[in-house]
Amino acid sequence: MKKKRALLVSLFLSLAFPFLLLAQDKPVTGKITNKVNGDPLAGATVTVKGGAVSTTTDATGNFSIQAPPGAILLISYTGFGTQEFAVAPGSAYNFTLNELSTSMNEVIVVGYGTQKKRAVTTAISSVKASDLENMPVFRVEQSLQGRVAGVSITASSGQPGAASTIYIRGISSVNGGSQPLYVVDGVVVDGGIEYLNQADIETMDVLKDAASAAIYGARGGAGVVLITTKRGRAGRINVNYTGYAGVQKAWRKIPVLNAEQYATLYNEASVAAGGNIRFPDPAALGKGTDWQAQVFNDNAPMQNHELSISAGSDKSTYFTSFGFLNQEGIVASSNSKFKRFTARFNSNHKITKAITFGNNIGYTYINSTGVGTNDEWGTPLNRAINMDPITPVIETDPAKLSQSPYTMPDIVRDENGNPYGISSIVTSEILNPVAGLKVAQGNGWSHKILGNIYLEIAPIEGLKLRSTIGGDLAFWGDQSFSPVFYLNATNQNLINDYTRNSNRALNWVWENTASYNRTFGKHDATLLIGITAQRFAGETQGGTRTGIPATNIREASLAFPVSQANQYFWGGEWESTLSSLFGRLQYAYDNKYLFSAVMRRDGSSKFGSNNIYGYFPSVSAGWVISEENFWNPKVASFLKLRASYGENGNNNLEAFRFVSTVSGGRNYVFGDQLINGVSPNAIANPDLKWETVVQTNIGLDAVLLNNHLSVTVDVYNKKTTDMLQNVRVPMYVGNNGPVGNVATMENRGIELAVGYNQNIGDFKFSVNLNGSYNKNEITYLGPDKDYLQGLVYGPQGVEYTRHIVGNPYGAFFGYKTNGLFQTPEDVTNYKNKNGDPIQPLAKPGDLRYVDYNGDGLISAEDRVILGNPNPDFTYGFTVNAAYKGFDVILFGQGIAGSQVLQAIRRFDLPSANWSTKALDRWHGEGTSNSIPRVTLDDQNKNWSNSSDIMLQDGDYFRIKTLQIGYSLPQHIINRIGLNKVRVFFTGNNLITFTKYDGFDPEIGGGSFGVDRGIYPQPRALLFGLNVGF
Amino acid sequence: MKQFKLYIGIAVIGAGILTGCSKSFLELTPRGTELEANFYRNEDELAQGLVAVYDVMGWGTSGGYTMKMPLLTAASDEAYAGGSDASDQPNWVAYDNFTLDPQRGPQVGLWQKNYSGVYKANLLLEKLEGSTSISETFRMRAESEAKFLRAYFYFDLVRFFGKIPLILGPISSDQLYSFPQSEPQDIYAQIEKDLNEARPGLPATVPVNENGRITRGAATALLGKVIIFQNNDGRMLEAAQLLQEVNSGGVYQLLTNFGDIFRPDNKFNAESILEIQHSNLAAWGDWGWINGGEGNVGVQFIGAADYNGNVYSNGWGFCPITLDLVEAMKDDPRFEFTIVDGKKMKAEGATYNARYQNTDYFIRKYAPQKAYRSTVGTSEINWPYNEIEIRLADTYLLEAEALVRGGGDAGRAKSLLDAVRGRVGLGSVAPSLDNIYNERRLELATEGHRFFDLVRTGKAAAVLADQGFTSGKNEVLPIPQVEIDVTNKTLIQNPNY
Incomplete structure (x- = not known):
């Protein structure tokens, strides 16, 4: 090492010697700093214009150069362009350079390190704090929606706190393991990211290709989201308050039949089934009950506040914040709420010149309660649209009250003691939604502490040794109370019960990394090696007591003594470990030729004894064409081509x-x-082993039009092999199948991100657009099968989706139809080659199914792929404009090329209410060719088959956020000791353009693409305030 | 530089600790659960494996509600499906009306249940064979019980489905998705083999605390029944011989009082030969996996809906008795112990609501009675009513039938038939097949025998015609479509489905 140093010194001297000899004039001295943050710029090139003399700045940004009187210095620095300054000999100057307004100099977090975007050879997208500030988004993954090319995010519902389905470059696994890995300040977060306060986030970097995610090995297969929280900066104390509050409502309701219309159609359906008129005088029933009005809250309040304090000195910096969020849902507000308190303390301390110590610690408390959001088993909305409108919300008719079922002792009553209406028409889970909410009592809670401490030692220049210990400690649980109740014949509870669950998990990670960076001549290389050990473990316990002396959850307790037979206790524990080695070499020659290679070895306790260790290699390379001499910078000031290839794993099992x-x-x-x-x-x-995700990526980064326009394009091919899944075995095996590495899947796509910004005087304007196309295809499911069962519906388990080889994951599956039979002759004329009717049970007004396999009858074999719930295109844009104190942010997001299967009516309960579309049903020859007749006896299975009549175009475009802000002029607020006061008004989900006629075309979560009456995204109007001093 | 070396040293040591430990760091053993490979070490653990086989006998709710007794009663001419409406249990309605198709009907539950039982029995037999640490006494009895249970499950499978895969051990991976179906006669041959092998190792009687464990009588009775079900008149005397062993072996007696047979407080009475245990001891509360408990949810199904009165407990109105059966039994002394007369119940001041296909007549033998309603767990799924699969009156009549069909001792056939009739005060009739079958209908009504009796005697087509029974098709259920799909159609669907 000593020898090398000596060599370098002599090299430097020999280079500098000629200049020393030429020292005739007095030197110009100076310091070059970054105009934005005042950091010294080391290694900037200083040249005398028109001369041969040149030097570079030292580590503190200082330089000294011989220049003749009247000379002009050219100062250039990577990413800052070249600027000219007139100088006089013998003078000292402080030059500040302005960074080129290009995103290429942004620092990107690449996992165990950072890189300037210009040097990145893999596909990484970043979202900065400035893009997210004041955005009314409460879950971190939602803030990526529409902002990052190649990332598709679909909210599972509009319930406060609801998670989203996030796919980075498509679904990468048929397992739940398609959700990306979240790494917050270096700690892998399991069990949801809702704990994180968005206002605490400095950057989010999404590792999209295998080469970037390879450093996370067996867990990187579905992509990685690296989140870095805010840190303090040296300087004065900054105090910032941001808060907003407002109201939310549903942006749409589904028109359903009123009582009169319902009774009319019911009669028609009854007669069609050979029955009698049930409601002799529909008109007398009037409008009846609007159940949606009972369930929706058009004034659901929400508020969010955050206070942060940051400061620091040369030695220490800190950032601390407190956040509070309280949101009520727009559906069944009493049972759909989310409350979150967050606190954070991040600090950094330079103990000596070589030793740094720091920590990031966040604490979160969440208390939430929720309702079912998208299923057919009695969610409030599903009940509201299926419940007959004849039954009143509360029953006051004395004649009815004296009869069964109102004489049942445990009927549910409102606060005034009036019994809630009990339907005598609709049964099973479809009951009075208001009464249903009354007896569903419970909530969930969690405490989470996530943080790390690290020690970094830089013993010699370029070498950094870092040891980090991180932990994710969480306590969470829930309680529920079910009083004694009678809701209807099939939903009653004869003995109350109170259940409480508590869970505890501690996941820890210990990481040790060493990185060494060295520049010699035009070569720049960084080598990183690391080892990590991780353990994920936790335990759960819970208990129930039944028959306790309580009538509601506030009185309920597990402490009430009950007989041994009336108490239950359960528990369990889980544990898994991961032990890994990894290395990465990044090399650049002359900023032109870039190369990077990663290798990670993961050992996981989850894998079989024959496959404990997995190896995950990747390589990537880039060529900065704009650095070449032949390149004309007028075409583009920056142009880089890059390519990567790598393997990741997915061990989510x-x-x-x-x-x-x-x-x-x-x-x-x-x-x-x-x-x-x-x-x-x-x-x-x-x-058993990990799933392997192999991905090739080719990309291009360019900056054009005087740095006003930046463009990033990526093309990828991502193949998942060895896909883990529960191998479905025939039932005759007599037990559940094992998990096996069987299936393969492919995602291919293209991504485009474009940014444009321009300042014209006081008018500042920027647009960011991104769009992506992805095609998902299941390519193999094993020797035994060509499909997996997907989503099913109702007690009959009607198949709505299937995962079929050669098709995208979750494709809609069912019968193709060809209009309706208009006449009895239509039915008899629809015959096979033997002359027999193809649909002998059909009647006029029934669907004509396509005999797809041509066997002369309609059977399960005629079902085909009907559509795709996965969008072909996802896109988003953000427009920022500011003029003097005013600013506007417009953010829109959309998808195209997807379908939604609408299954909001419980067809298996023939008396369920209909949407008003049923008014246009077939009810006589020529009345409709698309909406079948109504009947209580659906022999033709018009609705109990999955068919194309249930599919709708799922495309939408949404003005997700429109925010208008005004910042008070500095000279006014400075007088009162403030440095920032901004008021803003935000509209969230203001307008949605879609042909879909359900509550919401955005249907994520477990019922992806199948609308069972989804809890929609709220439209919110919010007023907010930023204050800083 | 010295400091630097120290850091490197620390890092190297740290790396050494981690990598050195990593193998053991990664080798975890699950807590709270045992590995299959390590389990079944001793008699205790093998006995627990055996209990798991027994457990399946009590299942009625894998893949929907498919409790054998009410379901078969609905399928026969004894009762309708009932329930709140036709969409309440569409699988029952489909069986009742024979609108079965590969996706609709009770086939999934019945297929899954019985193959789960077969798997567990096979596994236990394999583990017993490999075990060196158990006594011969234990091995013999456990093996016999497992073989009996395997035979029991296959008997249901062959009767419900006909041609089925005959699996007797671990399935090799190349057959996992393509196990061939065997002809019914081969299934029956295996059932007989298992029962013959089981009989010697089973005790004639069990002590009270083992009630529910299989006895030799149960195996012998089942074997006789299995032979009769194969409809080979040439083997009827063989069956009669076996049944005589049960009927005249001195272990079982007809109860004097017919009404005592199905009293929930009279479990394992002298007439009961094969009885499936149900109780509320598990105090079960999980509607999603009712099989996990021990209750008999069938009892809940057949009670009158919203019943309000002193005797019964409210049920869900399934299996309303057909007027045919009411007519057939109206003068029979067994009526009141077989059928609940709703009108009479109302006259006595009770109320209930009519449900789908209501006839105002309900099943009595398993009727939910207030006095036995569980006060622990969820009452509906904790009914402590045992199911009697085989009782002495059944084997009497089977033997009588076998004697007649096989040309055996007509006098004995007559005395067996008369014994069954005489117990309830009915006079002697000639031991004709018709009289024997009629007696079976009345004696064993709603116990789940009728449908299979109609099928095996070839009367189903005539008797069930107005229910929609199609000859050559509805004798068996369709094989579940999901099963055909998962085997990529290597399983052949039953004819005409």
Whole structure:
């Protein structure tokens, strides 16, 4: 090492010697700093214009150069362009350079390090704090929606706190493992990201290709989201307050039949089924009950506040913040709420010149309660649209009250003691939604502390040794109380019960990395090696007591003494470990030729004994064409081509799935004793390993038009192999199938991100656009099958989607139809080659199914792919404009090329209400060719088959956010000791353009693309305030 | 530089610790659960494996509600499906009306249940064979019980489905998705083999605290029944011989009082030969996996809906008795122990609501009675009513039938038939097949025998014609479509489905 240093010194001297000899004039001295943050610029080139003399600045930005009188110095620095300054010999100057207004100099977090965007050879997209500030988004993943090319985000519902489905470059696995890995300040976060306060985020970097995610090895397969929280800066104390509050409502309701219309159609349906008129005088029923009005809250309040304080000195900096969010849902507000308190403390301390110590610690408390958001089993909205409008919200008719079911002792009553209406028409889960909400009592809570501490030592220049210990400690649980109730014949509870669950998890990570950066001549290389150990473990316990002396959850307690038989206790624990080694070499020659290689070895306790370790390599390279001499900078000031290839894994599976475990509880009674029985849970698979995701990426970054326009294009091909899944085995095997590495899938796509900005005087304007196209295809599911069952509906389990080889994941599946039979002759004329009717059970007004396989009858074999819930295109744009104190932010987002399957009516309950579309049903020859007749006896399975009549165009474009702000002039607020006062008005989800006629075309979560009456995204009007001093 | 070396040293040591430990760091053992490979070490654990096989006998709710007794009663001419409406249990309605198709009907539950039982029995037999640490006494009895249970499950499978995969051990990976179906006669041959092997190792009787465990009588009775179900008149005397062993072996007696047979407080009475245990001991509360508990949810199904009175507990109005059966039994002394007369109930001051296909007649033998309603767990799924699969009157009549069909001792056939009739005070009739079958209908009404009896005697087409029964099709259920799909159609669907 010593020898090398000596060599360098002599090299430097020999280079400098000629200039020293030529020292005739007095030198010009100076310091060059970054205009924006005052940092010294080391390594800037200083040249005398028209001369041969040149030097570079030292580490503190200082330089000294011989220049003749009247000379002009050219100062150039990568990313800052070249600027000219007139100088006089013998003088000292402070030059400040302005960074080129290009995104290429942004610092990107690349996982265990950072890089300037211009040097990045992989596909990484970033979102900065400035893009997110004041945006009314409460979950971190939502803030990526519409902002990052290649990232598709679909809210699972509009319920406060609801998670989103996030796919980075398409669905990468048929498992739940398609959600990306979240890494917050270096700590991998399991179990949801809702704990994070968006206002605390400095940057989010999305690692999209395999080469960038390879550093996360077996967990990077679905992409990685790196989140860096804010840190303090040296300087004065900054105090910032941001808050907003407002109201939310549904942007749309579904028109359903009123009582008169309902009774009319019911009669028609009853007669069609050979029954009698049930409601002799529909008109007398009037409008009836508007159940949606009972369930929706058009004035649901929400508020969000954050206070942050940051400051620092040369030695120490800190950032601390407090946040509070309180949101009520627009559906069933009493049962749909989200409250979050967050606190954060981040600090950095330079103990000596070489040793840095720091920490990032966040604490979050969440208390929430929710309702079912998109299923057919009695969510408030599903009930509201299916419940008959004849039943009143509360029953006051004495004649009815004296009869069953109102004489049942445990009927549910409102606060005035009036019994809630009980339908005598609709049954099962479709009951009075208001009464249903009354008996559903409970909430969930969580405390989470996530943080890390690190020690970084830089013993010699370029070498950094870092040790980080991170932890994610969470306590969470829930409680629920079910009083004694009678809602209808099938929904009653004879003995109350109170259940409480508590869970605790501690995930820790210990990482040690060493990185060494060295520049020699035009070569620049950084080598990183690291080792990590991680453990994920937790435990759960819960209990129920039934028959306690309580009538609501506030009175309920597990402390009430009840008999042994009325108390239950359960518990469990989980554990998995990960041990990894990784290395990365980044090399650049002359800022022109860039190269990077990563290798990670992951060992996971989740994998079978035959496959404990997995190796995940990647390489990437870039060529900055604009640095070449032949390049004409007028075409583009920056142009880089890059390509990458790599392998990642996905180890998102339950622990111990590779072995066959046995469980008890398979009991039987001998005599009068309950005897424990034990049997295996599933079949074993010792070869079980990670899923492999192999991805090739080719990309281009360019800056054009005098740095006003930046463009990034990426093309990728991502193949998932060895996809883990529960191997579905025939039931005759007698047990659940094992998890196996069987299936393959492919995603191919193209991404485009364009940014444009221009300042004209006081008018500042920028637009960012992004769009992506992705095509997903399941390519193999194993030797035994060509599809997997997807989503099903109702008690009959009607298949709505299937995962079929050669098609996208979750494709809609069912019968193709060809209009309606108009006449009995239509039915008889629709015949096969034997002359038999193809649909013998059909009647006029029924669907004509396409005999797809041409076998002369309609059977399950005629079902085909009907559509795709995954969008072909996702896009978004943000417009920022500011003029003097005013600013406007317009943010829109949309998808195209997707369908939604609408299944909002419980067809299996023939008396469920209809949407007003049923008014245009077939009810006589020529009345409709698309909406079948109504009947209580749907022999033709018009609605109990999955068919194309349920599909609708799912495209939408949404003005997600429109924000108008005004900042008070500095000279006014400075007088009162403030440095920032901004008021703003935000409209969220203001306008949605879509042909879809349900509550919301945005349907994520477990029922992706199938609308069972989804809890829609709220439209919010918010007023906010920023104050800083 | 010295300092630097120190740092490197620390890092190297740290790396060493991590990588050195990493193998053990990654080798975790699950807590709270045992591995299959490590389990079944001793008699205790093998016995727990055996209990898990027994457990499946009590299942009625894998893949929907498919409790055998009410379901078969609805499928026969004894009762309708009932429930709140036709969409309440469409699978029952489909069986009742024979509008079955590969996706509609009770087939998934019945297929899954019985193959789960077969798997667990096979596994246990394999583990027993590999075990060296158990006594011969234990091995013999456990093996016998497992073989009996496997035979029991296959008997249901062959009767419900006909041609089915005959699986007797671990399935090799190349057959996992393409296990061939065997002809019913081969299934029956295996059932007989299992029962014959099981009989010697089973005790004639069990002590009270083992009530529910299989006895030799149960195996013998089942074997006799299995032979009769194969409809080979040439083997009827063989069946009669076996049934005689049960009927005249001195272990079982007809109860004097017919009404005592199905009293929930009279479990394992002298007439009961094969009885499936149900109780509220598990105090179960999970509607999503009712099989996890021990209750008999079938009881809840068949009670009158919203019943309000002193005797019964409100049920869900399934399986209203057909007027045919009411007519057939109206003068029979067994009527009041077989059928609940709703009108009479109302006259006595009780109320209930009519449900789908209401006839105002309900099943009595398993009727939910207030006195037995569970006060622990969720009452609906904790009914402590055992199911009697085989009782002495059944084996009497089977033996009588076998004797007649096989040309055996007509006098004994007559005395068996008369014994069943005499118990309820009915006079002697000639031991003709018609009389025996009629007696089966009345004696065993709503116990789940009728449908299979109609099928095996070839009467189903005539008797169930107005219910929609199609000959050559509805004798068996369709094989579940999901099963055909997952095997990529290597499973052949039953004819005409």
